[in-house]
Every structure is written in structure tokens, then in C-alpha cells.
Amino acid sequence: xxxxxxxxxxxxxxxxxxxxxxxxxxxxxxxxxxxxxxxxxxxxxxxxxxxxxxxxxxxxxxxxxxxxxxxxxxxxxxxxxxxxxxxxxxxxxxxxxxxxxxxxxxxxxxxxxxxxxxxxxxxxxxxxxxxxxxxxxxxxxxxxxxxxxxxxxxxxxxxxxxxxxxxxxxxxxxxxxxxxxxxxxxxxxxxxxxxxxxxxxxxxxxxxxxxxxxxxxxxxxxxxxxxxxxxxxxxxxxxxxxxxxxxxxxxxxxxxxxxxxxxxxxxxxxxxxxxxxxxxxxxxxxxxxxxxxxxxxxxxxxxxxxxxxxxxxxxxxxxxxxxxxxxxxxxxxxxxxxxxxxxxxxxx
Ligand code: NAD
Ligand code: ZN
Ligand code: ZN
Numbered sequence: 437x438x439x440x441x442x443x444x445x446x447x448x449x450x451x452x453x454x455x456x457x458x459x460x461x462x463x464x465x466x467x468x469x470x471x472x473x474x475x476x477x478x479x480x481x482x483x484x485x486x487x488x489x490x491x492x493x494x495x496x497x498x499x500x501x502x503x504x505x506x507x508x509x510x511x512x513x514x515x516x517x518x519x520x521x522x523x524x525x526x527x528x529x530x531x532x533x534x535x536x537x538x539x540x541x542x543x544x545x546x547x548x549x550x551x552x553x554x555x556x557x558x559x560x561x562x563x564x565x566x567x568x569x570x571x572x573x574x575x576x577x578x579x580x581x582x583x584x585x586x587x588x589x590x591x592x593x594x595x596x597x598x599x600x601x602x603x604x605x606x607x608x609x610x611x612x613x614x615x616x617x618x619x620x621x622x623x624x625x626x627x628x629x630x631x632x633x634x635x636x637x638x639x640x641x642x643x644x645x646x647x648x649x650x651x652x653x654x655x656x657x658x659x660x661x662x663x664x665x666x667x668x669x670x671x672x673x674x675x676x677x678x679x680x681x682x683x684x685x686x687x688x689x690x691x692x693x694x695x696x697x698x699x700x701x702x703x704x705x706x707x708x709x710x711x712x713x714x715x716x717x718x719x720x721x722x723x724x725x726x727x728x729x730x731x732x733x734x735x736x737x738x739x740x741x742x743x744x745x746x747x748x749x750x751x752x753x754x755x756x757x758x759x760x761x762x763x764x765x766x767x768x769x770x771x772x773x774x775x776x777x778x779x780x781x782x783x784x
Contacts, residue, residue, distance in 0.1 A: 442784070443496045443560035444764040449488045452497070452765050460556070460564040462509030467567045469521070472578030474558040475500030475754075476767045476780035477586055477615060482706055483553070484768075491553065498559035498782070499525040499552030502573060502581035512567045521570040522581045522744060523558070524737045525550045541593065541734045558582075559764055561784045571741055576748050583615065583754035583779040586734065588743040591620035591679065593735030594702040595627070598677045601700050604629035607668050609694055610650070612681035612705055613641040615779040618648050618755055620679055623743075625649030626751040633667055633675065635660060635690065640777050644755060656690070664694045672697040672724055683707035698726040756781045 440456040447453050462468040480497050501523040505515050515521075527549045528540030535543050543549065551557050551565050573581040595602065602608060602624070610620045613636040624632050625648065633652045634645030642653040654663045668675045674696035680687050683705030691701050692711060701723075703711065711729065714722045723729075735743075746752040755778025759767045767780040 441561040442761055443556075444498070444761060445494045445496045446484060446491070447494045449486065449493060450484050452484060452768060454762055454764070457496070457560070459562055462507050462512075462564050464510040465512060465566055465568070466509040466564050467505050467512060467515060467570065468507040468562055468564050469501070469503040469523070470506040471501060471558045471560060471563055471784050472503040472520070473582035474498040474782045474784070475583040475585070475587055475615065476764070476771055476776070476782060478771060479706065481768065481772055496556040496558070496560050496563070497552050498557035499550055500582050500586040501525070501551065501558035501563065502578040502585070503558070505570070506562060509567070515567055515570060520573050520576075520578060520581070522573050522585050522740065523551060523565060524569045524571060524740050525552065525585060526734055527551065527554070527566065527569070538738060539736055541736060559761065559782060561761070571737070571744060573744055574748055576744065579756050579758060579781045579783060580747055580754055581744070582781055583619070583756065584743045584747050584752065585740060587615040587754060587779050588619045588623070588747070588752055589735040589740050590704060590732065591616050591681070592623050592743045593739050594679055594704050594730070594732040595620065595623055596739060597730055597732055598700045598702055601676050602628045602630050603676070605631070606676035607631040607633060608677040608679065609633045609635060609664060609668070609675040609691070610679045610681065611635045611656075611687045611690060613645040614681065614776070616704060617641070617681040618644050618778055619752065620681065621645050621648040621650050622752050623746070626746060630676070633664060635664065638774060644777055656686070660690050661693045664690070668694060668696070674724070675699060677702065679704060681705045683709050685709040692723045695724060695727055697724040699724065701727065701729045703729065703731045754779045754781070758783055760784070
């Protein structure tokens with residue numbers, strides 16, 4: 437194999453460049469993966485914008501990875517060269533209460549530790565990672581498998597947390613129909629009988645939502661709340677579940693203004709907004725009584741296997757825009773400008 441490979445790295449806070457780096461080797465318990473596809477997640481923009489020190493630099497970005505097993509490190513069993521796989525991106529400590537319950541996304545000792553977050557990710561021709569992070573994808577296209585590992589898994593996990601409330605005939609509002617949101621709509625359509633209301637500021641995103649199975653679409657603007665209320669009815673009724681895949685002040689305001697009494701708010705987007713909570717039944721309330729708020733993080737390995745199963749039976753299809761590795765910086769620029777619909781996927 438070549439000594440050097442091409443990688444797209446955050447070389448310093450805010451700086452994304454394609455560089456040549458030595459090809460990593462698979463350490464004990466690791467595999468070297470030939471990267472087949474990597475999703476371009478909005479979280480990478482938050483990582484690039486984060487204050488210095490929060491994430492290590494230089495680091496190869498890319499935490500939504502699928503590929504084929506290239507080399508097995510010492511002690512790895514159960515995998516063979518050429519196996520097509522998806523990567524579970526979180527690396528929990530393995531010993532805390534969250535990890536022991538199989539919820540590495542709730543690991544209590546390693547705050548967001550993961551591939552492309554705390555160690556080199558997949559925006560490269562090869563990446564070395566623990567064999568324990570691999571899941572079989574069978575004959576699923578790698579460009580489809582990659583987005584399942586985050587854009588699919590994160591909303592799937594959020595929906596799992598709210599599943600008891602997602603009874604037939606209830607309504608669920610999804611705000612932000614981008615990479616995550618267009619998968620959320622499909623997961624709701626495939627696994628529930630709820631009325632799906634999609635909200636986005638962008639008309640193309642709303643068209644995508646309709647194609648993915650949304651029953652109603654609402655363009656975000658000054659009258660978002662009124663338009664959603666026309667569909668879900670007046671307070672104290674409303675949307676049983678709201679999934680906010682943006683997380684800025686205006687979307688959080690929409691979310692708390694349309695949720696029903698006893699409803700659930702799932703704050704998935706990391707847009708930097710603040711949700712005020714005042715536990716008093718005054719007028720106007722910050723939130724209805726009995727509302728619960730969850731801040732879901734990514735998902736579990738078991739849930740990823742279920743997401744892959746939905747993909748393999750054709751119930752979950754990422755709407756992908758493919759870019760070669762050397763155009764990855766351009767894909768991030770387009771994402772920042774709101775010009776990517778569905779998921780941009782880099783194919784090295
Ligand atoms: P994306 O850029 O693909 O999609 C965002 C969508 O929101 C776009 O369609 C955009 O038009 C829409 N939007 C933006 N501002 C809006 C507004 N004010 N009102 C209505 N719609 C608006 O992003 P993505 O990759 O889907 O990620 C979404 C968010 O989720 C990001 O903040 C990302 O960091 C976060 N995220 C969280 C987790 C987690 O575990 N909690 C995991 C992955 C991503
Ligand atoms: Zn992500
Ligand atoms: Zn842990």
C-alpha cells in the first residue's frame with residue numbers, strides 16, 4: 437500500500453484542508469478500513485466553529501462512515517478482508533453505567549469521544565478504528581450505508597425515546613428537513629402511524645419532506661406557529677412530539693409553542709439556542725404542563741443495526757449528493773450556505 441494517503445483535516449480551529457498524511461496501521465483490536473463513503477454532517481461545521489481546545493487538531497473529520505475491511509490488526513476475529521461495513525462512531529469507556537447498559541451515547545466518562553471527533557475520522561482513503569465499531573451492511577450501497585450511521589441513527593434514537601407517545605393518530609412535528617430531518621420523516625413514516633408535519637425555511641427541503649412521506653409541510657417564517665396550530669389544533673392540545681433538528685432560538689420557540697400538554701420535545705439540533713423553562717402554569721406558559729424535554733445524542737449500536745435493517749429493506753433511503761474527496765471542502769461550504777438537500781456524501 438502507498439505510504440501516504442489523502443485526508444481532509446481540520447488542521448487548526450476553523451481550517452479545513454486536504455493534506456497528505458501517513459497511512460495509519462491497524463493496531464491491536466483494530467481494522468484498517470478502505471473508506472467507501474462519508475456523510476457530511478452539520479456537526480462538522482460546529483466542530484470547525486468551536487473554540488480552540490474543544491477538539492484536537494490536526495484531526496481528520498468525518499464521523500458518518502462506511503467502507504470495506506482492508507487489514508485486520510492483531511487479535512481481530514470475526515471480520516474478513518473485503519467485508520462491507522458501517523461504522524458506529526462513538527467510542528464509550530465500556531465500564532460506566534451508560535456503557536454497561538449498551539448506551540455508549542450516554543457514556544459518563546468520555547464526553548463526545550468518537551471517530552472523527554476525538555480521533556481521526558473517515559474523510560480519507562483509509563481509517564484505522566476499533567473492530568468493535570463495525571456492523572455488517574450486506575449488499576447496501578456504501579453511499580447509502582454511511583448516512584445511516586448518524587443522519588439515520590440520531591433521529592431513530594430520538595424517535596425511540598419518544599415511541600410511547602407516538603401512538604397512531606397523534607402528530608409529530610419535525611423542524612429542519614436536512615440530513616437528519618429527511619431521515620426522521622422516513623423513520624416516522626416507516627415505523628409509526630402518526631401525522632407527520634415537516635417544517636423548514638427552505639422550499640426545496642419541504643419538497644423533499646413530501647417525497648419522504650410528510651403529510652403536511654410548513655415553511656418557517658413569521659407565522660410558523662399559527663400554521664402548525666391550524667394542523668394540530670389549539671392549546672392545550674397540539675403536537676404530541678416535536679423533533680427540533682435545528683436548535684436555534686426561533687425553532688426552539690416554535691417547538692415549545694406547538695407541543696401539547698403531556699408532549700415531548702426532542703432537541704436534536706445543536707444550533708446554540710436556549711429553551712426557557714419555568715415550572716409555573718402561568719399565561720403564557722414557557723411550556724405546557726407534563727411536557728418532557730430530551731436532548732438526545734446520536735444512538736446505540738443496537739439501534740444502528742435496526743437502522744441498517746430499515747435501509748436494507750428499502751424503507752430508509754438517504755437522498756444523497758455525491759462529491760469526490762478533493763471537493764469535500766466545497767461540500768461543507770455548500771452545507772453552510774444551505775445549498776445541500778438531503779445528505780452530501782464524500783466518496784474517496
Ligand atoms: P443540515 O444542514 O443538513 O439541515 C438543517 C436543515 O434545517 C436545513 O434543511 C435548513 O434549511 C433547516 N433550517 C435551518 N435553519 C432553520 C430555521 N430557522 N427554521 C427552519 N428550518 C431551518 O443539518 P444536519 O446535518 O441535518 O444537522 C442538523 C443539526 O443536528 C445540526 O445542528 C447538527 O449539529 C445536529 N446533530 C445533532 C446530533 C445529536 O446527536 N444530537 C447528531 C447529528 C447532528
Ligand atoms: Zn453528525
Ligand atoms: Zn462509558
